[in-house]
Amino acid sequence: MAKEYKEALLEKHYHEGCPGCKVEKMKEVRRGYPYLELSFIWIVILSTSLPISSLYPFLYYMIEDFGVAKTEKDIGYYAGFIACAFMFGRALTSIFWGIMSDRYGIKPIILLGTVTIAVFNALFGMSTNIWMAIATRFMLGSFNCLLGTIKAYATEIFREEYQATAMSAVSTAWGIGLIIGPALGGFLAQPADKYPSVFSKESIFGRFRYALPCFTISAFALVVTALCCFIPETLHNHKLDNTSDDDSIEVLEAASLESIEKTGNNKKGSLLKNWPLMSSILVYCVLCLHDTAYSEIFALWANSPSKYGGLGYSTNHVGTILTVSGLGLFAFQVILYPSAERLLGAVLLTRLAGALMIPVQLSYPFIALLSGVSRSILLSFASILVNVFSVSAITGMVILQNRAVV
Structure with missing residues (x-):
């Protein structure tokens, strides 16, 4: 009853010309499955995840072409620097981009992120030495402001009943991007060697052997940039009303009553003291560490000589x-x-997924002992299971984080 009363009162306080209020009005009247909003979530997440993983299949050969590794065993050492440069830059700037999106809006941050993907990923594909590769990956990570931003956008643009669907879409698109990226890198790297009838040795893709997959992803990022010009902004550009009329008081009382009914108390504690939130963040960090390490090591292991x-x-x-x-x-x-x-x-599903990943990954050394078609089939099946369990666990953690702060 309090919720209905509060919503009825809040409806009178929407501000004309405020993009955030416009989105809230749209959510009230919107009925039906949010296909369009989910499509935007998908393409933005794909554009940010593709460059993260696209280098895995060809990184081994790229470092070999740079000539910095004295032996084949040293290639993995230098691969670590290029792979971690992206995440290092992202770790340094993630909080900053969150602050900027709160201050200036999510839409401009999304547009900035997709544009910088197009620029720096293309430059990475044209790297001629390891230092240029590390620098471009670091800049790509530093301006990679999309994952956290789009999660916040998903919670603001969807109605409450579609929150789980939105978080699942984020994690699914992220997981798919981490798979499609290596596929693009695997099939499009070294095109002059693989497809000599299409790409000559003298062409730009013959001189820059790893530019084609990077250019393809950059082109996709530019398309996403154009499409994201049409997404609605969710930032409220008005100040909170300070009037003391009866309606305002009743609105606050109704909101407070609903909060007490949900939580059982009326105290707002620090986020650091919110144990459900902090514990889910810790588990999320471990799962992401595992997922990233697996994605990088699997490709290097598969490319390495027998x-x-x-x-x-x-x-x-x-x-x-x-x-x-x-x-x-x-x-x-x-x-x-x-x-x-x-x-x-979400809790039980995450526990099961995390536990089942262990025996599947322990089977990899035994699968490597096989040969021929049987090894490829079992390896593909194991790879499916690992990715399903990993993304399921991460999706569960995202849902739990969202619920912990509502």
Whole structure:
């Protein structure tokens, strides 16, 4: 009753010309599945996740071309610097971009992020030495302001009943991007060697052997930039009313009553003392560390020669396995995850997914002992399971974080 009364009163206080109020009005009258909003979430997350993982299949060969590694065993050492440069830049600036989105709005931050992806990812594809590769990846990570921003945008643009769907879409698109990216890198790297009838050795893609996958992703980012010009802004550009009329007092009382009914108290504690939130953040960090490490190590392991314990796969072979894995992940997240989350709950589903990842990954050394088609099939199946469990656990943590601060 208090909620209905509060909503009825708040409806009178919308401000004309305020983009945030316009979005709130739209959410009130909107009925039906939010396909358009989900589509924007998908393409933005894809644009930010593709450059993160696209280098994995060809990073081994790129470092080899730079000539900095004295032996094949040293390639993994230098690969770590290029791979971590992105995340290091992102870690330094994530909070800053969150502050900027709160101050100036989410839409300009999204547009800035997609534009910088197009620029710095293209420059990375044209790297001629390891220092240029590290610098461009660092800048790409420093301006990668999209993941946290789009999560906040998803909570603001969707009605409450679609919050779980929105968070699932974010995690699913992220996981799919981390699979499609390596597929693009695997199939499009070294095009003059793989497709000599299409790309000559004298062309730009013959001289810059890893530019084609990076240019493809940059072109996609530019398309996303153009489409995101039409997304609504959610920032409220008006100041909080300080009037003391009866309606304002009643609104505050109704809001306070609803808060007490939900939480059982009327005290707002520090976020650092919000144990459900902090614990979910800690688990989320561990899961993301695992997911990133797995994505990088798997590609290096698959590309490495058999004499060093690797599989000796080509970039095309790695790309094929990761593409199959992505299709399996997409099918699970779209068809099965919502039902599994409703049946088991986010906490139990995350626990099961995290526990089941362990035996699957322990099977990899035994799969490597096989050969031929049987090894490829089992490796693809194991890769599907690992990615399904990983993304399911991360999605569960995102849902729990969102619920902990409501």
